[in-house]
Amino acid sequence: MRVCGTIAEVRAVLAGEPEVGFVPTMGALHAGHVALVQKCREECKKTAVSIFVNPTQFAPGEDLDKYPRRTESDLELCESNGADVVFLPTVDEMYRGSLTTVHVTGPSELWEGAERPGHFDGVATVVLKLFHIVQPVRAYFGLKDLQQCAVLRQMVKDLDLAIGLRFVETVRDEFGLALSSRNDYLSSSVRLEASNLHRCLQACREALLRQPNNVKSIIQEGRSTLVHQGFGVSYLALVDPVSMQEEAPARTGLRLIVAARFHGVRLIDNIAL
């Protein structure tokens, strides 16, 4: 496995490779990332992983400084899961003198976009840069960040990128909590309680499938349950995963999305109906 710190180096290593698959990450890798790397290895001749805590996708006051960083164990995980190349740039390497931003409207506007100003501009811009650097034929993202998937799908289509996006279903711990690098912020007892978030999504899904015309009251009830369990709910909604607009009545293909603060940590999750 080659570890590259500069754009020039990763370009040189990947030059002439006909079928590179790409897994962009912010490090602090967990089994969700491993699932992306494995899928990539199944489908592509070479697997490139990037590890870069992208400052431009953190809104003011967010957790950029304390975001978990553990490069050594991340590299071991990449190696043991068969990654061929890891791109590990500095912030300076990525943004020295940079004055260009990609802005996607539409699917970026509600939910995370409304609460985290500039977040999706940061995501779209860094992913486009990484696509230009790595030049993959396919790129792999986790569905836990459903709205990110929607924004990137829109960007790839609008900018005519010849890159196939693969979205991989969320990996959960034994209690159902969606794996996230930010789970590091939770103690193990709190983490157990946090899995109520997923149970709430499951209960709402069952109710919605039984009563597809009752979206509003089922969502309202789910929200109340979460509040009673100690969650500070940002949103709980039934959306189209492409437009990220609310939809009713309930039907297959829609997804239930939730964001909530629990013991000071902002958690997001979603499930397919």
Added chain:
Amino acid sequence: MRVCGTIAEVRAVLAGEPEVGFVPTMGALHAGHVALVQKCREECKKTAVSIFVNPTQFAPGEDLDKYPRRTESDLELCESNGADVVFLPTVDEMYRGSLTTVHVTGPSELWEGAERPGHFDGVATVVLKLFHIVQPVRAYFGLKDLQQCAVLRQMVKDLDLAIGLRFVETVRDEFGLALSSRNDYLSSSVRLEASNLHRCLQACREALLRQPNNVKSIIQEGRSTLVHQGFGVSYLALVDPVSMQEEAPARTGLRLIVAARFHGVRLIDNIAL
């Protein structure tokens, strides 16, 4: 020569070509464009030209509807100058459902950027799309649009595009008027008088080289001359061609830029010191 109307078609035609050079145009081709095509043919194995009057780079109230369109003679000119592929998309093919914009700050902000809101977002976005579609190793632009060159240089650097930009010196008519598709709007007698714009730039350059510390008064004098000759001057300035910021004292490497309205037509020009 292959003429392609769709993205899929031009991709298929260029697939596997190792060294494509690209000349993006808005059609109404003249000897300035021909110089770009010739340079491209000298340096690249295949020459692709796009002809697309990009609506998103016209500010509200500008000349989108009357912008000259003469596809048939444009295609003849491409063919006779040895272009291999012409990409000729519709607006719908390029922008159906599009919600993504590229925004470059810095060199885009003054001059044309200040007077034409959204213009450089439109330019950056369409050029990035075309780069993704054509996937050239080099792309060719005329220095007449100096600020456009600066914005695209910044975008290519910031987004890590592996594309070499080539900027080609302005082609002029026998009286010195910079060739531009918008010169079509001028009668031939007015066109002759319009070449005073270039003579003013030349006079300013000579004065600046003699008296490099007198930038302010020389520019002021040039401006007065233009006003006396009937030009509605937007700006006349000595700038760094990378940052597009005003610079003094005068030195080699800077460029004099001008924009002025003459008989209802907005003209721009620039020369190197």
